[in-house]
Amino acid sequence: MTPRGLSVRAAGNEPRSARDTLLKFSRYFVTGGVAAIVDAGGFAALHYLGVATPPAAIASFSLAAVVNFFLTARFVFGQRPTGRGFTLFLLAALIGLTVNVGVTVAAVELLGLLPVVAKIVGIGTAFSLNFLLNLLVVFRATP
Secondary structure (H helix, E strand, O other): OOOOOOOEEOOOOOEEOHHHHHHHHHHHHHHHHHHHHHHHHHHHHHHHOOOOHHHHHHHHHHHHHHHHHHHHHHHHOOOOOOHHHHHHHHHHHHHHHHHHHHHHHHHHHOOOOOHHHHHHHHHHHHHHHHHHHHHHHHOOOOO
């Protein structure tokens, strides 16, 4: 328990302080920002070199996913990257993508939000879900 009585139980039943979780969330935000820069920068560079939009987008996203995984494993969760972890990380990312698109479409169609505003809501929702999936599944503490 933390001094204020707040704790979160990890999958391995170790108490996790709210402060520790907030620190990981902050670091996760940074790694996501770095990955977004890699994605956008890689896309721009490939596009500048004459690569068509779809393959440039796929290549830059793929590079950003690898960078994001390694940074998240080391910087956020202090773990050694593994093949199993990378597979789980990509599955969590696909779940996040599904939620992102679903929330965006629902916010436009059902709530009447402007598409850009809806996309921001979708991104925020998926980001939070992906953090939880990474915290509790992909990089969970093992007993």
